[in-house]
Structure formats: structure tokens, C-alpha cells
Amino acid sequence: MSLEGGGGGAGGAGGAGGDERGFQALTKKVTRERGISCESYKEKCLKRRIAVRMRARGVHTYTDYARLLDHDAREYQELLDALTINVTKFFRNPETWEALRPHLAELWATRHRAGSRLRVWSAGCASGEEPYTIAVLLAETLGDDLLDQSLIDATDIDRLSLERTHQALYPDTAFTEMPASLKRRYFVDQQPVPRIREILRVLAHDLTREPPPRPVYDLIVCRNVVIYFEREAQERLFQVFVNALAPGGVLLLGKVETLFGPAREQLTLVDPRERIYVRPA
Ligand SMILES: C[S@@+](CC[C@H](N)C(=O)[O-])C[C@H]1O[C@@H](n2cnc3c(N)ncnc32)[C@H](O)[C@@H]1O
Known part of the structure; x- marks a missing residue:
């Protein structure tokens, strides 16, 4: 499965199919620790958003990113924000x-x-x-x-x-x-x-x-x-x-x-x- 917009980092790992287990482990962790049922969301969307955060932090594998979340509460919140997408406006459309x-x-x-x-x-x-x-x-x-x-x-x-x-x-x-x-x-x-x-x-x-x-x-x-x-x-x-x-x-x-x-x-x-x-x- 390819990782959309991943470039050389997270994208490279997902594109090669080499980090699928890391992706599963990361989404299970988020579900377990933050209560967002990642399995209900489109995988492509999740991967795209996680890739954005990984690139922002210069991390190349899902496993390293999961480790980063363990000691960086701010990054965890950034990830949750990225996953939930909160764009809106008064009288949108x-x-x-x-x-x-x-x-x-x-x-x-x-x-x-x-x-x-x-x-x-x-x-x-x-x-x-x-x-x-x-x-x-x-x-x-x-x-x-x-x-x-x-x-x-x-x-x-x-x-x-x-x-x-x-x-x-x-x-x-x-x-x-x-x-x-x-x-x-x-x-x-x-x-x-x-x-x-x-x-x-x-x-x-x-x-x-x-x-x-x-x-x-x-x-x-x-x-x-x-x-x-x-x-x-x-x-x-x-x-x-x-x-x-x-x-x-x-x-x-x-x-x-x-x-x-x-x-x-x-x-x-x-x-x-x-x-x-x-x-x-
Ligand atoms: C793009 S915003 C849409 C906001 C507004 N409805 C609009 O159209 O302007 C998507 C919202 O859905 C929320 N959301 C995502 N998954 C959700 C879930 N499982 N249960 C409740 N809200 C969720 C996000 O946190 C986010 O605030």
C-alpha cells in the first residue's frame, strides 16, 4: 500500500510496503491511548496526515514516530489535530x-x-x-x-x-x-x-x-x-x-x-x- 504524499521519509517506508506493521502498531497505539478508533477512518487519509507530522519532525519510520509520541505530549496533540481536521467557517457553503x-x-x-x-x-x-x-x-x-x-x-x-x-x-x-x-x-x-x-x-x-x-x-x-x-x-x-x-x-x-x-x-x-x-x- 502506498503512502500518499510521503516523499522520501514516511512515504518511502509505506511505498516500499516495508513499514505496514509499524503503521498498524502506531494506529493501534493512538486508538488505545487517545480513544480515536483509527480503524473507522480511511487508511489513505490517516497515512497522509501521519506523513505530514513525520516530515515536520524529521522522523522516517512509524516506529520512531510512535516512540517520539511517548515523550512529546505536544506532538501527540499535533497528531490528533492533524487526524481530526478541524477546518470550518460560519455559513460554510x-x-x-x-x-x-x-x-x-x-x-x-x-x-x-x-x-x-x-x-x-x-x-x-x-x-x-x-x-x-x-x-x-x-x-x-x-x-x-x-x-x-x-x-x-x-x-x-x-x-x-x-x-x-x-x-x-x-x-x-x-x-x-x-x-x-x-x-x-x-x-x-x-x-x-x-x-x-x-x-x-x-x-x-x-x-x-x-x-x-x-x-x-x-x-x-x-x-x-x-x-x-x-x-x-x-x-x-x-x-x-x-x-x-x-x-x-x-x-x-x-x-x-x-x-x-x-x-x-x-x-x-x-x-x-x-x-x-x-x-x-
Ligand atoms: C472538517 S471538520 C467539519 C466541521 C463542520 N462540520 C463543517 O463542515 O464545517 C470535521 C470534524 O469532525 C470531527 N470528527 C472526526 N472524527 C470524529 C468522530 N469519530 N466523532 C466525532 N467527530 C469527529 C473532527 O474532530 C472535526 O472537528
């Missing part, structure tokens, strides 16, 4: 959020009639830009008065990302895709206003092995996460999402992610371009 708006309004109307709160799960939320984007859209849809009739579970496996979500203090670069008028209305000093923050519950959660934080959601948003998972892990997770969706509930995936397997039969694809699926009521 603005057209997707525009397409979601009418669905939010419909979901809210149904929940409101039933006299209950609108339940949202932002799964793999990184540093929080995605769940805060949803909170802003909810504020626009429900109005400030009714915003507390909704709740968002913002979950991620990466603790540093969760701390950033809690802290909720964002650099200018996070806002480049967000309409300026919404930023003015819902942010002060680069932070979401309290009424937006208050509907978020930030939780550590591993999508590859834990049940959903709540049994039922009206909207599940999971974008740019499953793309890194092996096919079986994706299929398992899709079924978890379907089981957790209320009748009429909506699932939003990333732009290049596609639902497949038995879960696909249970949801209706209502917007193929924006990957919006609905569970029939």
Missing part, C-alpha cells in the same frame, strides 16, 4: 444554508404545533462555527422571543475544538462567508451574543462508537465528517442518524457526502445538490 431555511421553517411549524422544542444535532461541529450558524438561522426563523424553544447539541471528538466552541471567540477569517448583516445582528466583539450561545449544549462525542446524545432529533447536520470514514463506519453512522430522526426530520450532509446502504431507502432526497434528506412523516 452559504447556498446550502439558504436551501435549508425553508426546511427549518417547516420543522419549526410542526414542533410549535406540537408544543415542543426543536431539537438539532450538529455532529462533528469542530470549533463551533457550524452550530452557531444553525443558531443564527433559528433566530431568524423563530424570532428572538421563541429562540429558547430550540436546542442544539454540538458534538465533536476533539477536545480542543470543543473548548473553542465553548469559548466562542472567533478570528476574522471565520466570518468570510457569513452575511455581514447577520454578523452585526448576532455577534459582538467576534463572539455570538448570549441568546445564541444559550441554546447550544457542547458535548464530547465519538460518532464511530457512541449512541446519539439524545434519542430523537428534528434536524441532524453532519457535514464534512463521514468523508474521512471507511465505508462500513459511514454505513453504520447513517443508520444511527436515520434511527434518531423524528418523522419529518431532516438530515444534512456535506456537499460531497452521499447517503447509501439501508439508510438511503428510509429517507427521501429532497435536495440532491445540497444533500438534504427527509425522513417521511
